[in-house]
Amino acid sequence: MASVTLLSTKGLSRSFGGIRAVENVDFELPEGQIRALIGPNGAGKSTFVGLLCGRIAASSGSVRFMDRDISHLPAHRRIALGMAYTFQITSVFARLSLYENVALAARRSIGSDRASVDREVASALERVGLTERTDQPAEDLSYGHQRLLEIAMGIAQHPKLLILDEPTQGLADSEIRQFNALVRELNAEATILLIEHNMDVVMEIADAITVLNFGEVLAEGPPEEIRQNRAVQAAYLGTG
Amino acid sequence: MDFGPYLLLASLEGAVMAAVLALTAVGLSVVFGVMRVVNVAHGEFFMLGAVLAWWVASWAVGHPAIGFVLALILAPILVGLIASAADMVVLKRVEYDPERTIVATIGLLYIIQQVTLMTFGPEARPVQPPFNQRLSLPWFEFGENGFELVWPWGLGTTSYKLFVIAAAIVILLGVWALMSRTKLGLYMRATQLDRQMAQAFGINVERVYVSVFGFGAGLAALGAVLIVPIQQAHYLMGGDPLLLSFIVVIIGGLGSLFGTVVAAVLIGMSDGVISMFFSPTLAKILSTLLVAFILIFRPQGLFGKRAA
Amino acid sequence: MRPEAKSLALHLGLLALLVIAQFVVSPFHHGNLSRIMVLAVFAIGYNVLFGYVGLLSLGHALFFSAGMYGMGLAMQHLGVSALAAIAVGVFSAFVLSAVVGAVALRTTGVAFMIVTLMLAQAGYLAILYFGAYTRGDEGFVIQPEFRTIAGLDLTDPTVRYFAAFFVLAACLLLTLRLVHSSFGRVLVAIRENEERARMLGYDVFRHKLIAVIISGTLSGAAGAVYGLLFGYVGATFATVQYSILPLLWVLLGGAGTVIGPFIGTLFMFYLIDFSSGLTSAYMVVAGVVLVLLTLFAPQGLAGEVKRRLLPWLP
Numbered sequence: 028m029a030s031v032t033l034l035s036t037k038g039l040s041r042s043f044g045g046i047r048a049v050e051n052v053d054f055e056l057p058e059g060q061i062r063a064l065i066g067p068n069g070a071g072k073s074t075f076v077g078l079l080c081g082r083i084a085a086s087s088g089s090v091r092f093m094d095r096d097i098s099h100l101p102a103h104r105r106i107a108l109g110m111a112y113t114f115q116i117t118s119v120f121a122r123l124s125l126y127e128n129v130a131l132a133a134r135r136s137i138g139s140d141r142a143s144v145d146r147e148v149a150s151a152l153e154r155v156g157l158t159e160r161t162d163q164p165a166e167d168l169s170y171g172h173q174r175l176l177e178i179a180m181g182i183a184q185h186p187k188l189l190i191l192d193e194p195t196q197g198l199a200d201s202e203i204r205q206f207n208a209l210v211r212e213l214n215a216e217a218t219i220l221l222i223e224h225n226m227d228v229v230m231e232i233a234d235a236i237t238v239l240n241f242g243e244v245l246a247e248g249p250p251e252e253i254r255q256n257r258a259v260q261a262a263y264l265g266t267g
Numbered sequence: 268m269d270f271g272p273y274l275l276l277a278s279l280e281g282a283v284m285a286a287v288l289a290l291t292a293v294g295l296s297v298v299f300g301v302m303r304v305v306n307v308a309h310g311e312f313f314m315l316g317a318v319l320a321w322w323v324a325s326w327a328v329g330h331p332a333i334g335f336v337l338a339l340i341l342a343p344i345l346v347g348l349i350a351s352a353a354d355m356v357v358l359k360r361v362e363y364d365p366e367r368t369i370v371a372t373i374g375l376l377y378i379i380q381q382v383t384l385m386t387f388g389p390e391a392r393p394v395q396p397p398f399n400q401r402l403s404l405p406w407f408e409f410g411e412n413g414f415e416l417v418w419p420w421g422l423g424t425t426s427y428k429l430f431v432i433a434a435a436i437v438i439l440l441g442v443w444a445l446m447s448r449t450k451l452g453l454y455m456r457a458t459q460l461d462r463q464m465a466q467a468f469g470i471n472v473e474r475v476y477v478s479v480f481g482f483g484a485g486l487a488a489l490g491a492v493l494i495v496p497i498q499q500a501h502y503l504m505g506g507d508p509l510l511l512s513f514i515v516v517i518i519g520g521l522g523s524l525f526g527t528v529v530a531a532v533l534i535g536m537s538d539g540v541i542s543m544f545f546s547p548t549l550a551k552i553l554s555t556l557l558v559a560f561i562l563i564f565r566p567q568g569l570f571g572k573r574a575a
Numbered sequence: 576m577r578p579e580a581k582s583l584a585l586h587l588g589l590l591a592l593l594v595i596a597q598f599v600v601s602p603f604h605h606g607n608l609s610r611i612m613v614l615a616v617f618a619i620g621y622n623v624l625f626g627y628v629g630l631l632s633l634g635h636a637l638f639f640s641a642g643m644y645g646m647g648l649a650m651q652h653l654g655v656s657a658l659a660a661i662a663v664g665v666f667s668a669f670v671l672s673a674v675v676g677a678v679a680l681r682t683t684g685v686a687f688m689i690v691t692l693m694l695a696q697a698g699y700l701a702i703l704y705f706g707a708y709t710r711g712d713e714g715f716v717i718q719p720e721f722r723t724i725a726g727l728d729l730t731d732p733t734v735r736y737f738a739a740f741f742v743l744a745a746c747l748l749l750t751l752r753l754v755h756s757s758f759g760r761v762l763v764a765i766r767e768n769e770e771r772a773r774m775l776g777y778d779v780f781r782h783k784l785i786a787v788i789i790s791g792t793l794s795g796a797a798g799a800v801y802g803l804l805f806g807y808v809g810a811t812f813a814t815v816q817y818s819i820l821p822l823l824w825v826l827l828g829g830a831g832t833v834i835g836p837f838i839g840t841l842f843m844f845y846l847i848d849f850s851s852g853l854t855s856a857y858m859v860v861a862g863v864v865l866v867l868l869t870l871f872a873p874q875g876l877a878g879e880v881k882r883r884l885l886p887w888l889p
């Protein structure tokens with residue numbers, strides 16, 4: 028079966044005051060994949076996804092999403108087209124309840140009908156296992172639970188593309204196992220692009236891996252191939 | 268009077284205005300630069316300087332110059348102390364949060380202004396200048412005898428006005444020296460650059476803030492003492508300097524001392540000149556709109572550098 | 576009871592109290608209450624922006640006076656009826672708030688405060704500059720014979736009271752509806768975490784702009800009604816002081832609560848009224864209250880009640 032490309036970039040670049048954070052990246056993400064984006068610290072991973080969803084303006088290059096050039100759309104329009112983005116540093120609405128956090132995510136796509144919002148919130152919170160805490164303010168949650176809330180907010184948006192920026196940071200091992208299962212489950216509905224440091228997670232759930240180094244694509248391929256790749260080892264371990 | 272002499276007269280009046288404005292605006296700018304807060308009560312510290320100058324001068328005996336010199340020393344110090352006290356009691360407690368500080372200093376504005384109304388009263392009161400010789404100024408003409416100097420009627424200034432200009436220049440040079448040559452100036456610049464880092468290097472940031480807030484208010488008061496022999500002391504006189512200082516600081520670039528002085532000269536001179544030819548209200552409308560649009564479209568000011 | 580039902584009951588209760596008050600309070604307080612109710616509409620309008628979006632404007636006198644002068648000038652120079660004049664006033668505030676919002680919202684934080692302050696100052700100066708029409712500082716009186724709507728004499732204290740009550744009630748219920756709507760919830764989301772709201776796909780600028788327009792238009796409606804009910808249009812209402820007052824009322828009553836602005840207006844009105852009996856420098860009270868509020872009760876009266884006792888308070 029020929030796969031359909033959901034998202035692609037051509038020559039995508041961004042520099043900050045002369046420093047090139049992302050340099051001339053051509054990237055293709057087929058629909059239905061779980062793609063991991065890895066690379067050493069400062070490789071430009073967060074900047075790259077920032078360029079995809081419009082948080083950061085590109086210096087040059089283009090982004091296509093669902094056969095549409097979205098390079099000039101502001102962030103909120105891109106999100107409305109079917110992207111969801113979870114922040115690296117948790118960024119929930121701290122003083123609002125979990126219910127309201129997820130409801131805000133749900134309402135944009137399904138409207139304000141109370142019953143369907145309730146249903147949506149309940150199902151999203153259940154999938155991440157936070158049902159009992161529905162009415163608590165988000166600031167009362169532990170860091171790991173706030174990350175799960177972020178993911179619930181992503182789920183409630185029913186995105187075509189779910190971008191997760193370091194989702195397992197700060198999670199306990201048991202929570203990570205849960206998380207892996209959850210991502211596989213979500214993959215039935217959404218294509219997933221995930222920035223991840225935890226290589227166990229990457230190797231276990233990713234269909235394919237893209238390696239960024241100094242803002243450029245260093246390698247791309249299935250997990251086994253990447254594991255064997257000399258250049259990737261060099262970039263990570265500093266040996267050649 | 269012909270246009271030429273008229274313009275010279277307007278520029279002289281403008282220069283006096285610019286001198287006082289530069290002092291007041293530099294005070295506001297230093298506070299904003301180092302502490303990153305906007306002091307809405309700044310105009311009231313100016314007013315307080317003028318009122319205290321009247322108070323000191325009316326207690327002094329002998330030649331008016333004695334009262335004036337005493338006022339020039341005491342009023343800024345008193346105002347600086349009051350401002351430092353306000354910093355410790357109020358601003359420190361709201362942790363210099365930018366928005367809460369604005370609300371709190373609006374409160375201070377009303378308190379200072381209204382307490383002055385209760386004590387000093389609603390009248391405008393003059394302070395005698397220490398000296399006030401009238402100086403006629405020459406103008407040149409090409410007449411039948413070629414180039415010659417004439418002394419048009421009405422073209423003149425006073426020795427005191429020239430003194431104000433000179434004094435302001437000296438004080439500003441002093442401020443510059445303080446900022447660039449002394450330890451306190453070094454502490455201030457370090458705090459301005461990076462508060463946490465300054466603290467890590469053992470600078471008592473709290474004390475720097477107290478001194479800077481007092482120093483900024485003291486500068487405004489100094490400007491007021493200089494102007495009060497020309498313009499009387501009144502409890503509502505703080506409004507205009509506040510507005511103009513805002514304009515100057517924003518056009519000059521928030522926190523840039525050099526830009527502030529240049530902008531003060533520009534605004535002070537042009538205000539003096541413009542209001543001789545246009546309605547002062549129209550001039551004010553245009554300048555407030557100018558400030559609003561500079562903030563919107565060029566927030567770093569006309570002379571400031573864009574942050575990276 | 577659901578939170579929405581509880582809050583509706585509370586606000587209807589307040590309105591009922593105000594109806595009862597009309598029959599029991601002395602003429603002096605009766606007149607005061609009429610003024611307070613209209614000024615509370617101003618405060619409620621201010622609170623839409625300050626309390627729910629978290630944008631602190633120092634220029635709402637511009638919208639209040641736009642409503643007032645739109646109404647007054649239409650009556651004075653175009654000779655339209657009182658009701659049409661109110662419409663002109665509200666429309667002026669609507670247009671002006673759209674324009675101010677579109678430019679001022681390019682800034683945030685302190686710059687937003689100063690930009691709104693400057694634009695309002697320009698508006699005040701414009702009123703003085705066009706003194707030929709506006710009568711400058713002096714302002715002008717709206718003659719009693721023109722102050723009627725549908726045969727009701729608005730100079731009559733009882734009619735005036737109920738006119739003010741009607742406007743307040745409409746405004747209060749409208750805001751209640753607004754904050755429970757999904758639009759209102761997005762405003763709160765923007766206040767709490769603007770970047771997150773944007774990354775949930777909400778058009779933050781559009782939401783803020785609509786909030787500025789609602790806030791400005793409500794303030795303008797308050798200005799228009801105030802001018803008509805009390806028969807005077809003057810430049811004082813365009814000064815900085817009238818930009819600070821709604822901030823003060825909302826801070827005192829509790830920002831981000833629907834009932835707070837009314838409570839704040841009520842308290843502050845009587846506080847100033849009381850102190851102006853003691854001294855001509857009565858604004859010193861406003862200063863002291865502002866400083867004390869920022870120091871000790873940034874949540875305001877209703878805000879503290881909400882935090883401690885009634886978390887469902889909208």
